[in-house]
Amino acid sequence: MAIKDLPREELMHPGAGSCPACTDLLTLRMTLKALGPKTVLVTPASCTASVACGYPKTPFGVPVLTMAFAAGGAAASGAVAALHRLGEDDVNVVVWAGDGGTYDIGLQSMSGAMERGTNFIFVCYNNEIYSNTGVQRSGATPFGAWTTTTWKGKVDQRKDMPAIMLAHRLPYVATASASYIEDLYRKVQKAASIRGPKYLEFHIPCAPGWRFPMERTIEMGRLAVETGAWALFEADDGKVEFNLRSKQILDGKTQRKPIEEYLELQGRFAHLFRPERDEEALAGIQQFIDREWERYKQLAACGMSVG
Amino acid sequence: MTLMFDVGNKVAAKAVQMCKPEVIAAYPITPQTVIVEELARFVENGELDAEYLCVESEHSVMAATCAAASMGVRTFTATSSQGLAFMHEMLHWAGLSRLPIVMINVNRTLGPGWSLWPDETDSMAQRDTGWIQFFVSSAQEAFDTVILAFRLAEHHEVQLPVLISYSAFTISHTMMPVEIPEQDDVDAFLPPFKPYWRLDWRNPVTFGNVLSDEYHMEKRYTMHLGMEAAKRLIPDLGREYEQRFGRYHGGLIEEYRTDDADYVLLAMASVGSEAKVAVDNLREQGHRVGLARLRVVRPYPDEDLRRIGRKRKLIALDRNISVGSGGWMYHETRSAVMGVEGCDVYGYLCGVGGRDVTYEDIEQMALKVFTGDARPDVVEWWDLKQTGGN
Amino acid sequence: MERYTADTTISYPCDGAAGRTGGWRDFRPVIDLTICIRCLRCWAYCPEGAVLRADDDSVSINYDYCKGCGICAYECPKKVIAMEREE
Numbered sequence A: 001m002a003i004k005d006l007p008r009e010e011l012m013h014p015g016a017g018s019c020p021a022c023t024d025l026l027t028l029r030m031t032l033k034a035l036g037p038k039t040v041l042v043t044p045a046s047c048t049a050s051v052a053c054g055y056p057k058t059p060f061g062v063p064v065l066t067m068a069f070a071a072g073g074a075a076a077s078g079a080v081a082a083l084h085r086l087g088e089d090d091v092n093v094v095v096w097a098g099d100g101g102t103y104d105i106g107l108q109s110m111s112g113a114m115e116r117g118t119n120f121i122f123v124c125y126n127n128e129i130y131s132n133t134g135v136q137r138s139g140a141t142p143f144g145a146w147t148t149t150t151w152k153g154k155v156d157q158r159k160d161m162p163a164i165m166l167a168h169r170l171p172y173v174a175t176a177s178a179s180y181i182e183d184l185y186r187k188v189q190k191a192a193s194i195r196g197p198k199y200l201e202f203h204i205p206c207a208p209g210w211r212f213p214m215e216r217t218i219e220m221g222r223l224a225v226e227t228g229a230w231a232l233f234e235a236d237d238g239k240v241e242f243n244l245r246s247k248q249i250l251d252g253k254t255q256r257k258p259i260e261e262y263l264e265l266q267g268r269f270a271h272l273f274r275p276e277r278d279e280e281a282l283a284g285i286q287q288f289i290d291r292e293w294e295r296y297k298q299l300a301a302c303g304m305s306v307g
Numbered sequence B: 001m002t003l004m005f006d007v008g009n010k011v012a013a014k015a016v017q018m019c020k021p022e023v024i025a026a027y028p029i030t031p032q033t034v035i036v037e038e039l040a041r042f043v044e045n046g047e048l049d050a051e052y053l054c055v056e057s058e059h060s061v062m063a064a065t066c067a068a069a070s071m072g073v074r075t076f077t078a079t080s081s082q083g084l085a086f087m088h089e090m091l092h093w094a095g096l097s098r099l100p101i102v103m104i105n106v107n108r109t110l111g112p113g114w115s116l117w118p119d120e121t122d123s124m125a126q127r128d129t130g131w132i133q134f135f136v137s138s139a140q141e142a143f144d145t146v147i148l149a150f151r152l153a154e155h156h157e158v159q160l161p162v163l164i165s166y167s168a169f170t171i172s173h174t175m176m177p178v179e180i181p182e183q184d185d186v187d188a189f190l191p192p193f194k195p196y197w198r199l200d201w202r203n204p205v206t207f208g209n210v211l212s213d214e215y216h217m218e219k220r221y222t223m224h225l226g227m228e229a230a231k232r233l234i235p236d237l238g239r240e241y242e243q244r245f246g247r248y249h250g251g252l253i254e255e256y257r258t259d260d261a262d263y264v265l266l267a268m269a270s271v272g273s274e275a276k277v278a279v280d281n282l283r284e285q286g287h288r289v290g291l292a293r294l295r296v297v298r299p300y301p302d303e304d305l306r307r308i309g310r311k312r313k314l315i316a317l318d319r320n321i322s323v324g325s326g327g328w329m330y331h332e333t334r335s336a337v338m339g340v341e342g343c344d345v346y347g348y349l350c351g352v353g354g355r356d357v358t359y360e361d362i363e364q365m366a367l368k369v370f371t372g373d374a375r376p377d378v379v380e381w382w383d384l385k386q387t388g389g390n
Numbered sequence C: 001m002e003r004y005t006a007d008t009t010i011s012y013p014c015d016g017a018a019g020r021t022g023g024w025r026d027f028r029p030v031i032d033l034t035i036c037i038r039c040l041r042c043w044a045y046c047p048e049g050a051v052l053r054a055d056d057d058s059v060s061i062n063y064d065y066c067k068g069c070g071i072c073a074y075e076c077p078k079k080v081i082a083m084e085r086e087e
């Protein structure tokens, strides 16, 4: 898949309400290109509300069901059941939830929808914070990150949600990044081609939330992958395969860049560098990433059988 | 027409089956369980052609139900007590979405202090969520009200969800004879659902977008108009139902022996049926007393109450509690009859937490008013035992 | 589009749901088409869909809605997009 092959049709109208450089919007735009118009989005409370902006207008060219924060997965189950009754099983139902609506308040109903076998795609667009309410920490916020509820940096590590989803024995689980857009596009299409519950998680750099210059948004996502802070992989029927740069890293063909190269560009980690370097924290973060990659190796070797 | 002799929950499930909902999402809670078990069985046996979703919580029940209704299909669910409370956020969602969902709530006391016994606080605590609320006092009334509720909810002037409540055990688990109409007649009364909005990829709209203060109040106002329309439509549809099926349970209020009454008891749900016995007994003793059984509390039957309250003393028997305020029926009735000539409202809190309220209790409460031993400005806690720690 | 009669929060799709978001811009992307190699990275990565892709894959900016984020300029492999301060 090359950029030229991405469809021209736009299902997002220009003039949405999100911040400049918003990759929530970018990945929505790409996802809808991949899915086409026979799609219903379920959007729990999140920044996607600021994308949609305001009654009586909307930039969305597909139907959108705004949903309560906790209820993305449950709403998908209801929507899919109704579409089945209407003889419209070919309509894609996609929950578009933030990390809060996935890792935290949305976990129960998402897990339930997966276990119920709902034929849908759950997309977690992970900007590693509650951005809509003003940058509070979430279960996806990395250790050390400043947020408005962790002023000195988060003291806990993030969860591994893709692994939790793998443990649900889903037919398809994949991670992607706003900065590897063709890969993201392909994974959305792949998910849509499989029946049953699918989980996709997109890494979403957020300039205002992470405090970096907005034009470097795509670079930030790239650096996350190059340093190994984010990994691109997919699990088809439980068989885990890493993709692109992450595959090269896993196969030892490319070295991971030091994590500091990623951290030092973001204001949310500034306290780790200034006024003086917090060596302990920086080393701890690097060690965490190193350990994550040891786990990834095991994951790639054994996968998670769907059986 | 056939006769069914069974517990209230099974009778209610039968009514739901005959209304042909297309999506049912449910989560079990005593004493509602039999309804959702029965519906699951109907769906598995092919006796009801519907999608049945076993979801993982009541919040999810109502989310799934809202989503299904948003796609334009008829939906039903049932719950009780903690389950209804857990749904609270989504109840508002359903109301503001103008989704004609029908739900049964089996009234059960809220914990802690786990309790299974009836008390209307669970339903009454949801009175501001935009749901039309019925309270029924027999299995037959539950059956008939389910069918009426779908018709009402789906009426274009209403477009609001409907909650039907009845008492734990005294209705839900008590065997009663019930007349079951023919399916053809139900179909004729309740045609297939035609939604007034839906999510359809051919007509892609965004539902529930950010709604600024510039628009919000008007959305609430039109919900209010839906409630006002329901006030008119509940008796009208009730009469239409009567013509077809031969039964009428009342409009917003069922009035019993009120014509020449000086005193009128106000009650609902199973206290309402017990109060009928009390009225008969008190009448035999020569007291001119009647009963206004509130079948509907949202919309509140304020106009009916003003008419009934003229030159009469009303005695509200609340089996629900808003701690720090009192019983809802008492307070809402007081504000409804404000300025009505010669009307006083007396209030009792009785059976809160499920303690039995017998007709004898009701007679005693009424007599206390008749003899001038009760005050209209003080709500009395009936049958209150000694308090003070463990 | 069919308009629904239900009085609830139904919004209909259109350009400029949040207004002319081009007005948010501090810097304006300007493409030097003589050097552009039509790789379409700017088109793909513009969150707004404000880079227009013509039939011949030449690109231009929709200034009505471009928010001036600078992603297109930063990601352009030929660095042919200049961010010029708006007057």
Ligand SMILES: Cc1ncc(C[n+]2csc(CCOP(=O)(O)OP(=O)(O)O)c2C)c(N)n1
Pocket: A024, A045, A046, A047, A048, A068, A069, A070, A097, A098, A099, A100, A101, A102, A127, A129, A130, A131, A132, A133, A138
């Ligand atoms: C029940 C409930 N609690 C809290 C909120 C407030 N709230 C709205 S969006 C949000 C954060 C969303 O975070 P996330 O899911 O990560 O999406 P993002 O805003 O980052 O896009 C919160 C806390 C809410 N809408 N509902």
Ligand code: SF4
Pocket: A018, A019, A020, A021, A022, A023, A024, A025, A047, A050, A051, A127, A131, A132, A205, A206, A207, A208, A209
């Ligand atoms: S805060 Fe971040 S995720 Fe939210 S709209 Fe702005 S850029 Fe997008």
Ligand code: SF4
Pocket: A021, C029, C045, C046, C047, C048, C049, C050, C051, C061, C065, C066, C067, C068, C069, C070, C071, C072, C073
């Ligand atoms: S500056 Fe940003 S919004 Fe404008 S065209 Fe470039 S990428 Fe799109």
Ligand code: SF4
Pocket: C031, C035, C036, C037, C038, C039, C040, C041, C042, C043, C059, C072, C075, C076, C077, C078, C079, C080, C081
């Ligand atoms: S990214 Fe640069 S070179 Fe590529 S199409 Fe856009 S302007 Fe041309």
Ligand SMILES: [Mg+2]
Pocket: A098, A099, A100, A125, A126, A127, A128, A129, A130, A131, A138
């Ligand atoms: Mg987030």
